[in-house]
Amino acid sequence: MKKNSYARISTELGAPAKWAVIICTLIFISAANARQPSEGSAAGLDGQWYHDGKPTRIFVAPDGRSITIVNEFGQRNDGYANGPRNLVIPSLGISGDVNKKARRISWTNGTEWTRESTNPAPDFGGNLSGRWFRNGQATSINVAPDGRTFTITNEWGLPGAGYITRGGELQVPTWGVTGRLSRNGQRISWSNGTEWTRPRLF
Secondary structure, three states: OHHHHHHHHHHHHHHHHHHHHHHHHHHHHHHHHHHOOOOOOOHHHOEEEEEOOEEEEEEEOOOOOEEEEEOOOOOEEEEEEOOOOEEEEHHHOEEEEEOOOOOEEEEOOOOEEEOOOOOOOOOHHHHHOEEEEEOOEEEEEEEOOOOOEEEEEOOOOOEEEEEEOOOOOEEEOOOOEEEEEOOOOOEEEEOOOOEEEOOOOO
């Protein structure tokens, strides 16, 4: 009789205890899965990148989520991948959107990192810098090291600042004009109807 009582009590207490163990186990597994980072979500971003032609880098930790970015000045900042196409850098207060092909990152501070080192016009800036002439009067253009921005001086010595678009167009907002360099690099046709030409050496 005593044995049966113990069996009955054991059964009555055992079933709820068994279910409690199962439920706790499921909760633990769910919590573990929720905490687990998206493995490999940023793995494809590891390696060298470029900002305005200058090398940068992204290091992705083995968890596939934690990252360290290094800008063109060698400054390092830690962050994480918030999914396969979004990076967050808390210390800088910025995030970055990765395009579908994972070849470009658009940061919320207005900058872009690309896999390619090409500037908007890699050889264009070198062809553009130097002395030019308008109707025999000297002008000049000086392209900055970034290969994109430039300073410009017209025939009256009036300075201006401009930049080269990705399409190769010269934009000079201070003068309200745009320009196109000829294929042979010897002439700039401006939107105000004027032309600048290279000096020819004979």
